[in-house]
Amino acid sequence: MEQTLTDERLAGEKEEKHPSSLYMLFFTEMWERFSYYGMRALLTLYLISEVSKGGLGWTSAQAGQLYGIYTGLVYVTPLIGGYLADKFLGYRWAVIIGGLLMALGHASLAVEPLPFFYAGLGLLIVGNGFFKPSISSMVGQLYPEGSKLKDSAYTIFYMGINLGAFLGSLICGYLGENIGWHYGFGAAGVGMVLGLAQFYIGRHRLGKIGLKPERKNVNVNNAPKEPLTKVERDRLVVVLTLSFFSILFWLAFEQAGSSMNIFAYKFTDRSIFGWEVPATWFQSINAFFIFTLAPFFSMLWVKLAKKNLDPSGPYKFAIGLVLLGLGFAVLVFGSLSIPQGAETAGVSMMWLVLAYLLHTMGELCLSPVGLSFVNKLSPARLIGVMFGVWFLASAIGNYIGGALAGMIDEMAKTQSMSSFFLIFVSIAFAAAFVLFLLSRRLVKLMHGVH
Structure with missing residues (x-):
């Protein structure tokens, strides 16, 4: 099986095709993201919804705090999970363990008593720590060192993430808002189970990628050290520099699940021919643009590289930050008609759609490229940990x-x-300006990696 995967890699490089195992990981991640984004679409609105409507009746400040803590911790635990996968578990077992914990977490959220709600969030946080860095690491290992297909592969993989996010926001969002919040949470759990089953059935396609690391019989006291080279x-x-700027990107971009979700719920005219569009559905717009634009960006990077x-x-990264800032500039302009102190309004939904389009273009310039660069620039012995660092940066951004x-x-x-939206315009444009100034120096430090 290992030889089969090796032959597939070589043939893929010659013919510029991706191995079939990429698409197995694509669908695994798609279903996991279905569960994550389906639940995320509901979380803030469930917290601020009136108790009489099945929600918890929290204020926006309280909901934002919990949302930030939850999404932040979701990206902290991959630092630990990545280390355990690197050293002890192997990436395959880490994916399976993480998937099982997340399935249990969603099942817990589907139960109404409040203690189960907090238990469910905890299980999702821990499970994601095992799952997220491991599956991302395996994508990079499908390709030999220096492969020009790697950027394209991560863009395709990222398309799977957002296809799941699109479906999750629509299906779980509709069930949550129209039938019952806990039905939406339960549907997210079904998606996680499907993703886990798909991975287990297709795991043989990976050859030896992701298996438990072999233990070398070396005396600990005399073990050879491997210090980092200058390169x-x-x-x-x-x-680390790009990870820092990703903090500034995600703290603004992740307003989609919190303040932009509230903006859609309270301040946007969602009526179409007498039917009210669920507020959660606006979170699927980003995902829709991702999987429609991702093939274009994938082909663009490949053609430009040739x-x-x-x-x-x-x-x-800097271009991504500029596009992010432009998206919030659209919301600044679109919300000018809302009077000070208003608790509701009827702003055209087209402002949100345009903002999500610009945010999506920025995301495609930054996030899949970031995943690819972590894989390319990190030493093989530290790759799981460095993916953990990358997700830690996302954690900080989400919390802030x-x-x-x-x-x-x-x-x-x-x-x-x-x-309010002007805050994020300022952060994004300032970060882009500084990064443009640093980019020439950073390219030199990459020592030929492009």
């Missing part, structure tokens, strides 16, 4: 973003809704 240190500086015109990672999201009601009352 490895320089490349890790680039990973002509040696492909922008390097730092420049792509949740705290900022909690300010939406207060700023709408004391200043304006436009002032």
Whole structure:
């Protein structure tokens, strides 16, 4: 089986095709993201919904705080899970363990008593720690060192993430808002079970990728040390720098599940021919644009790379931040008509659609490229940990973003809704400017990795 996968790799490189195992991982991640984003679409609205409507009746500030803590911890645990997968479990067992824990977490959320709600969040946090870095690591290992297909592979993989997010937001969102919040949470659990079953059935396609690491019979006291070389240190500086700027990206981008979700729920006219669009469905717009635009971006990077015109990672990150800032500038302009102190409004939904389009284009310039660069620039012996660091940066961004999201009601009352969104315009544009200035130096530190 190992030889079969090796032959498939070589043939794929010659013919510029991806191995079939990529698509197995694609569907595994798709169903896991169905569960995650289906649940995420509901979380904030469930928290702020009136008790009489089955919600918890929390304030926006309280909901934003819990949302930030939850999404932040979801990205902290991969640092630990990545280490355990690297050293002890292997990536396959980590995916299976993580999937089982998350399935149990969603099942717990489907039960109404509040203690089960908190238990479910805890299981999802821990399970994601095992699952997320492991499946991302296996995608990179499908390709030999220096493969030009790797960026394209991560973009395709990212398309699977967002196909799951699209379906999860629509199906779980509809069930949650129209039938009952816990039905939506339960549907998310079904998606996780399907993803886990699909991975277990198709695991043979991976050859030896993801198996438990072999234990070397070496005396611990006399074990040879492997210090980082200068090239490895320089490349890790680039990973850490890009991870820092990803914090600034995600703290703004992740407003989608919190403040932008509240904006859709309270301040957007959602009526179409007398039918009200569920607020949760707006979160599927980003995912829709991802899987429709991702093939274009994938082909664009490949074609530019063949002509040696492909922008390097730092420049792509900076472009992503500019597009993110433009998306929030759209919301600044679109919310100018909302009077100070208003608790509801009827802003055209087209402002949200346009903002999500720009955010999606920015995301495609940053997130899949970031995953690929963590794989390319990290030493093989540290790759799981460095994926953990990448997700830790997302954790920090999510936590800060949740705290900022909690300010939406207060700023709408004391200043304006436009002032709230202007915060994220300023952060994104300032970060892009600084990164453009640093990019030339960062490219040198990459030592030929492009």
